[in-house]
Structure formats: structure tokens, C-alpha cells
Amino acid sequence: MARAAATKGQTRIQREKTEQILEAALEVFASYGFRGSTIDQIATQSGLSKPNILYYFDGKEAIHAVLLGRLLDTWLEPLQSLSDSSTPIDEICAYVHRKLEMARDFPRESRLFANEILQGAPRLLNELQGPLKALTDEKAALIQNWVDAGKISAIDPHHLLFSIWSTTQHYADFDVQVRAVLGSCEGDCFQTAQAHLDHMFRALLKP
Amino acid sequence: MARAAATKGQTRIQREKTEQILEAALEVFASYGFRGSTIDQIATQSGLSKPNILYYFDGKEAIHAVLLGRLLDTWLEPLQSLSDSSTPIDEICAYVHRKLEMARDFPRESRLFANEILQGAPRLLNELQGPLKALTDEKAALIQNWVDAGKISAIDPHHLLFSIWSTTQHYADFDVQVRAVLGSCEGDCFQTAQAHLDHMFRALLKP
């Protein structure tokens, strides 16, 4: 018997297939949200049969839960590593850079998250009000210290974070719109985006 | 026979009921996306029976299409009215202000749009590549003129627009996250957001 749960002591096949399923499910859930996705879609996407998927996971909800669980860890990591520094502006811009890289390299994860939030975050609200709020408050206090020390301009730390999150994730979540507006993007639009955001936040933060 | 299509020459009842249905459908589609929404949900939300809804609209897709059609008109209007001015920075900040007001006053429309883009904009791609791109290019050229005249700092006009769209709509689309992070927001969080965004874009644009 397989049935998810314990992530330890797995067969080779179990490891391969669960990963294969999660990979396909990420693709599907990121595109259609939880309610709009079907197990059959995940089956087709992964090349497995529907009963086979349900052999490894206890249901649609269980697959989604695993994806969301993994998500927050990696999603909050860049903010985790935002730490005190003698050059706060560089520190914040490095955070912006990391977030933009994640939007480029993990757009599906970004869209999975966006879909969940957009639909009221029914399966994520506790995480938002707990760990996310705690971490955000902690880093907001750090930024406030920089403000008080006159090292950066007088901005609202929480709204600064919102601006960073929204501008960077925009390139993943609204990627279709970005491409439509830019036309077939000359080279890598992420490079010009990087330059723009760097310029913007440096201008904003300069004391 | 009713059956949508012509918006002219309608009965009182037709006008009332179609509006009632669209109002409910906006609520539902904005929350669950197209695929995740059901006609039954719209029926419950509007207080009408399912067959009655299908008496006024040719199907789920038709309702969604009407909503999307209405959306783009009102959605692009603020950008439409961005025009040449002797004080470009004020002009752009007024645009930011209008966009933020729309995020506050029409969050469901914002989420409907976000859901559609997030899912690849299958029913909106033509509009994006046509009218939206045309309008965006036109206004980007206007902004570029301001840059060339040295009236604002040297920014990429398209990415400036992306930053405006993402930061303002964030307060509608990610409202759950915003509220979770801020805790029960002291007073109106849109006021502090307005101040923050005004500060940010003025700092960015100052020559």
C-alpha cells in the first residue's frame, strides 16, 4: 500500500510516480485553479491512468494540498533571507532580484499561488494569517528600523513589500498579457524588467 | 423570445433579469474562474432557476462573454484619458490614483480579469493583442516623449505601465493576502496604499 502521507521509506517507483503526478498536477492546477481542474486532466498530462493516480494520492484535494504545502516553503525563502545589512537598499534590491528570478523560473508555482489567493484562499488562509503574517511583520520591523535610522526613505514597510510582490509576480501571473502588449518580446523581457524594477526601488528608497 | 444578442428593444423584465444574472455571474466567475463556476451557482446567487437563466442567455459561455466584453471598455478607460500635460508626473499619478480607486470600487471586475489572464486568456487573447496593445503602444509613445523631453526620468514606458497595473490591482486581486498580512486593517488600507504608491511613482519619475 502506498497512499502518500509518509514521505520516507518509499519505493523507487513510488518516488518517481508521485513526482510525475505532482508535476502534472502543478501544470493543471496552475492553469485552471482547484475547482476548474479535473483528475482526468492530471491523468492525461502525466500519462497515467486515473485509478493509478488515486492509488498514490487520496484524492484531488490531497494532491493540491501537497503542492500548496511545498509552495509556501520555497515561496517565502527569499523573504526569510532578507537580513540586516549596512547597505539596506542593495539588500532590498537583491530581494527584488530574487523574486523576479522566481517569477521567471517558477511561473507555475506563482500562478498556483495566485489562483488560490484569487479564489479566497480557502485552503491557505491559516498559513497566510500564521506563518506569512509572522514573517512579514518581522521583516517589516527590520525595514522600519532602516527607515528610523534614516538609511532609506520614509516608506510604509508593508506596502513596500506589497509593491515588490505584485510587480515581480506580475511577470509570471500576467505573462500572457505582458507578451501580448510587448509583442514577441525582443530577447528576454525579464532583463529589461529587472533593470526597470531595480531603478524603481532604488529611486523609491533613496533617503 | 428573448435570447440576449440585441441589447435594444427590451422588456422591463428582460432588462431587470439580465442585469440580475450578470451581477450574480460576476460574483461567481470572479471567485472561481470560468471552468470552476457552474450555472447552478449563478442560479443560487441570483435567486433564479437554472432554466430561467438559460432563457435569457445561450449558455454559460455567453454570460461570461458579455461580462468580459463590458469589462475591457471600463477597464481601459482610465488609460484612455491619460493625455499630454505640462505636468506629466501629476498626470501619471492621477492615473495611478484612478486605477487604485477602480481596484477598491470594482474588485470583482479586477478578479474576473485576473482569472482570465491567469488561465491563459483563451477568451480574451484577441482583445489583448488588438485594442489593448494598440492603446498601450500609443500611451507608451506619449510617455516616451516625456522621457525624451527630460520631463520625467528615463524609464521604460511599458514596464512603467506594468508596475502601475500590478501594484494597484494587487489590492483587489490579492485582497485576502493583504488583509491577512495587515491584520484587520486599521481604517482604510486604501488610503495608506494611495499615499505609498503616490510617493513611489513620484520618486521614480522625478527627472
Next chain:
DNA sequence: AAAGTTCTTGACCGATTGGTCAGGTTGCTT
């Protein structure tokens, strides 16, 4: 190579989905 476990699937189930339809009810016109 036999035995035991893990893995896989076609067939199936009840519930929900988008949508239809015949027939009844309501509202407007004269």
C-alpha cells in the same frame, strides 16, 4: 522460478455538470 508484494487498469458507481423541453404561469395589450 516460485511466492509475495507492489503496481496498474477496465469497468463501474453515484453525484454533478451544461443544457433541453413541454407545459404552465404571468404580464401586457386591446
Next chain:
DNA sequence: AAGCAACCTGACCAATCGGTCAAGAACTTT
């Protein structure tokens, strides 16, 4: 108040949904 069109609904349908199950196939262990 009669007649007609507009409006509304319960019952129904085929397709799809999430999920089950018995039985067979493949892999491991001995």
C-alpha cells in the same frame, strides 16, 4: 376579460465529475 406573447419551472437527458474495486501485470525477494 379575452387573447397573446413573454416568462418561468419541474422533470429530464447525455456527458463528465471524483472515486471504487476486483482482477491482472510487473517487480522483488527468496
